[in-house]
Amino acid sequence: MSGRERAGIRAGAAAALTALPKRYARRAGAVGAVALLAVLATGVGVAVSKTSRTVVEIGHLGDGLNTSVIASGSGRSLYMSTGDRNGRSSCYGKCTTVWQPYLAHGRLVAGKGVNAKRLGKTRRRNGTYQVTYNRHPLYLFVKQHESPGAWDGQGCGISGSGDSNHSDPHWWLLTPRGYANKSESGFCQSVYQGVSG
Numbered sequence: 001m002s003g004r005e006r007a008g009i010r011a012g013a014a015a016a017l018t019a020l021p022k023r024y025a026r027r028a029g030a031v032g033a034v035a036l037l038a039v040l041a042t043g044v045g046v047a048v049s050k051t052s053r054t055v056v057e058i059g060h061l062g063d064g065l066n067t068s069v070i071a072s073g074s075g076r077s078l079y080m081s082t083g084d085r086n087g088r089s090s091c092y093g094k095c096t097t098v099w100q101p102y103l104a105h106g107r108l109v110a111g112k113g114v115n116a117k118r119l120g121k122t123r124r125r126n127g128t129y130q131v132t133y134n135r136h137p138l139y140l141f142v143k144q145h146e147s148p149g150a151w152d153g154q155g156c157g158i159s160g161s162g163d164s165n166h167s168d169p170h171w172w173l174l175t176p177r178g179y180a181n182k183s184e185s186g187f188c189q190s191v192y193q194g195v196s197g
Helices: 003-019 021-050
Strands: 053-060 068-072 079-081 100-101 107-110 120-125 129-133 138-139 171-174
Touching: 053 129, 068 171, 107 120, 129 138
Parallel strands: 053 107
Antiparallel strands: 053 068, 079 171, 100 138, 120 129
């Protein structure tokens, strides 16, 4: 319920009380106050029930691979970075223009096949919270504006290309168990292969 709607209810109640004879107004005022509080409480209850949520689910890579990976609620592949340590993100500034932190809004929801115990959040410098899985902060690859089932960011560096040094952070898909999946060659055609963990 919006503030305007609540104000309208109050105004209507006040007008109704004014129209009553004085001998009824006091009693009606007490009853009306209780009724008004009940209406407002109901409105607040509705607002609270509509809290936002952030979903992490199992996605499947396209092109006939059908490999299961961790994905956003809309099915977009999520990535982890080798540059992150102790569950905290190291991606800031220009890095976030390529690797968008998957932020938590409201409660976290584990989709079918996702281990809810491995879901978590880490606080970023600006006060927002980024979703983590198995203590890996999660990212969306924005350079190619991925659609569900795409994995264009697989093995890419901080710039979103494959020209990074081997020592630079790289981004990988995550298996449902929460480990880096290095077995699929994506857009960057990284030299790293195999599944770690």
